Amino acid sequence: MIKYFLLLPGAFLLVLTGSYTQKEKTDHETGTALKVNLFYQEQLNQFYTSIVFLDSCIRHNIDEETLKQPFLRAREAFKSCEFLLVYLESDEARRINGANITTNHYHHMTPMEEKPPHGLQVMEDLIFNPGEGTREELQKEIKLLRELIALTIERNKTEFIIHASDYNTTIWDAVRLELFRIESMGITGFDVPESQNSIPETKAALHALKHVVGCYEPVFRKAKLKSRYDAGIAQFNAAITFLDLQQDFNTFDRLSFITNYLHPLSKWVNECINKLGYTYPVNVRPLNNEATYLFDSLIFNPAFFAPDLSPEKIVLGKKLFNDPVFSADGTRSCATCHRSDKGLADGLVKNQSLDGRQLLERNTPSLWNVAYQTTFFYDSKVKRLEMQVLDVIHNPLEMGGDVAVIAGQLAQNPEYAALFNAAYNGTINKSTTANAIASYLRSLTSFNSRFDRYIREEREVLTANEKNGFNIFAGKGKCATCHFAPMFNGLLPPHYKDNESEILGVPAHASIPSVLDKDPGKYATTKLELHKYSFKTVSIRNVELTAPYMHNGVFQTLEEVVEFYEKGGGIGHGITLESQTLPGSKLKLTDQEKKDLVSFMKALTDSPE
Known part of the structure; x- marks a missing residue:
């Protein structure tokens, strides 16, 4: 600027x-x-x-x-x-x-x-x-x-x-x-x-x-x-x-x-x-100049995050998202691991590899509001949604497909040929195929939870415990210092261009909280010591639907997650981790405050079409 x-x-x-x-x-x-x-x-x-x-x-x-x-x-x-x-x-x-x-x-x-x-x-x-x-x-x-x-x-x-x-x-x-x-x-x-x-x-x-x-x-x-x-x-x-x-x-x-x-x-x-x-x-910024307040449903500027988004691309992308043609054996589509009833996650600790012989490296993340992110994957290794799409399809453990080859097959399908004609003037290649799926993902926005409706003056939709839970979240619980409003993720205000990552000291097993998970996080990509065990701060919108939690799915319930933070993350559980960005001291929340905090997070559950 x-x-x-x-x-x-x-x-x-x-x-x-x-x-x-x-x-x-x-x-x-x-x-x-x-x-x-x-x-x-x-x-x-x-x-x-x-x-x-x-x-x-x-x-x-x-x-x-x-x-x-x-x-x-x-x-x-x-x-x-x-x-x-x-x-x-x-x-x-x-x-x-x-x-x-x-x-x-x-x-x-x-x-x-x-x-x-x-x-x-x-x-x-x-x-x-x-x-x-x-x-x-x-x-x-x-x-x-x-x-x-x-x-x-x-x-x-x-x-x-x-x-x-x-x-x-x-x-x-x-x-x-x-x-x-x-x-x-x-x-x-x-x-x-x-x-x-x-x-x-x-x-x-x-x-x-x-x-x-x-x-x-x-x-x-x-x-x-x-x-x-x-x-x-x-x-x-x-x-x-x-x-x-x-x-x-x-x-x-x-x-x-x-x-x-x-x-x-x-x-x-x-x-x-x-x-x-x-x-x-x-308007060339993430924030919409016409939005009247921070929780306005139009707060983000679609043209910044998704230029040239069109209904035709979304329709095509949705069909591609649900088509198993991209997997090497024709059994797995994007929708297989991103289920609508699971908040567009899958409900598993870690999903299986395509051949069923091993578990994937990390927990499946939700795709809600993926449009309003500037880095992708838990380790933030790519900066464009199209690159994420291609990475997943080409990963031999996840789908094992070849988009360039599959695009040629799609061109022989009359139904796809017509959809690509409407969306891309008939151009069917790796680029348009990835963009179509990304366009559909960018349409998956969720800003109408009970909490959003309360903010928009429907004052009867939240209970006293849920309201107190928000005050805990944004205050004593220190949750909002990493999960920023209105997305409640790591997208840094007030310009909303950078996705923050944190080092939390997540354990490998809930039953042995003093043993750190070995996944190096961003370090695997950057090879920088300050990024070791660092993971992107994800949104807690629809978090009620997306258990289990953390990059490795180690916690089954929100109550377990709250208890992890209550004790000071990995350091508070006995893990030696000098680089932890989460304070290692206890939050000192009461039992009722913990319950209210969970109640607030559940009030962020949406039911979008």
């Missing part, structure tokens, strides 16, 4: 105002752009000042317990400028507030440079868990962060926007995405796993958004939308007041906050974007 930078007052103002026609910009919008820019600059400076103060505390050898408060104030200062900082400076933002894990963006058989974590989340771990590192490491992180923020401030002083109309679009889009970020990550404790400072940070973010919206009051007034402006400000105030009433992280009523405050705000922002004309002309 092209970056639009902020215009500072001074010499550039004459250049800016002299270059715009009346049609391109109004005086009100020019003034608004300057106000927002000044506010953003102020917040960046306050963030920098808070880091300098924290640095001073460390240099004066203040103990870690005393350091906690100035650190948390620094985090809240970051949240006040996060909406634009993350939007405009995505690379820097990852170094400021990225997850506390080493990364390597392996790409097409080429390992990239390994990147150690830096920034606020690393500092939080060092301050709240002093035994995890040294004072020298903390001082190093502070120094790096100071330098990075200083560079960001200087860059903001020298780079400026050319068209304020585009900048206003950027501003409102950043506001919209920040609301999505708050819902999917901010209130879950994703970036404050140790301090659980989610409520104060959410308040800081909302105060900043409210101030930005306030800068647009003259624009609303000129557009004769003053009543809409007043309604939005009132909604921001109500949301902040609700947060003031929440006592702590574990008891925070997230579901009420989402349904009564965040979603109305998201709808209001989307309405304002349309009424003020701040829309991007082309």
Whole structure:
């Protein structure tokens, strides 16, 4: 995405105002752009000042317990400028507030440079868990962060926007995405796993958004939308007041906050974007620009994930999906192992090989919502759904077919010839065959569970236990820090382009939980040590139907899965695994909280055609 930078007052103002026609910009919008820019600059400076103060505390050898408060104030200062900082400076933002894990963006058989974590989340771990590192490491992180923020401030002083109309679009889009970020990550404790400072940070973010919206009051007034402006400000105030009433992280009523405050705000922002004309002309992102809130059934943009999808391709793909012609012995179709009554999984720990002589390597995954993924297989070894289709068909243990040869056979079938003619103008080859099956899979979307209907204001469809289960899922249970809304998988908000993987320490047998499963996960593809035992975070939509669970099918029930996480994953069960990304500490859920958590997950069961 092209970056639009902020215009500072001074010499550039004459250049800016002299270059715009009346049609391109109004005086009100020019003034608004300057106000927002000044506010953003102020917040960046306050963030920098808070880091300098924290640095001073460390240099004066203040103990870690005393350091906690100035650190948390620094985090809240970051949240006040996060909406634009993350939007405009995505690379820097990852170094400021990225997850506390080493990364390597392996790409097409080429390992990239390994990147150690830096920034606020690393500092939080060092301050709240002093035994995890040294004072020298903390001082190093502070120094790096100071330098990075200083560079960001200087860059903001020298780079400026050319068209304020585009900048206003950027501003409102950043506001919209920040609301999505708050819902999917901010209130879950994703970036404050140790301090659980989610409520104060959410308040800081909302105060900043409210101030930005306030800068647009003259624009609303000129557009004769003053009543809409007043309604939005009132909604921001109500949301902040609700947060003031929440006592702590574990008891925070997230579901009420989402349904009564965040979603109305998201709808209001989307309405304002349309009424003020701040829309991007082309939608080239995973999120649908027209979606009004995060759980809107149209939240994802099909054109991004599946360009050129057509009814004709779907009809053809469905027939191919159910045809055993692709297996070497003509006995197995795709539908054989992806059953509609099993949530498009198969209900087995591991399915058998085609010849029946051995078990397949991994548990069969569900195909629901596979359209909205950017990597495929448990080890994320391919990035296109067509490649997954071909890999499965060509795998001698799974189907043992040859798509190129089979495509020639299909061409001799009058019924298939007619379907390919309608879908691909008669072209029948390996590429069109794989695309047809992938097109059918992309049509298998599921966003109408009881939980979705509750979010969409059918308030009678969830029980009190299910609602509490969601609050556990998004809070004390820490499930939502890996299973992100609205897909409840590893698709990372708010841009939803990257599928996260985690190292959980899954055992080989449920009866011997201290013995790690030998499957190396992503390591088999990348040969990188940091990917050993790493597996893609799959969706829990329709999870009630897809037992048994985990990549090896080791757990038969959701209750077993919850108990595995309750005890801290593999480490909590006695497995030595330094690279585990799941915290090894206990969740300390009560028996009732565990039951409610399972009840919520079952409320994600859908019954799509």
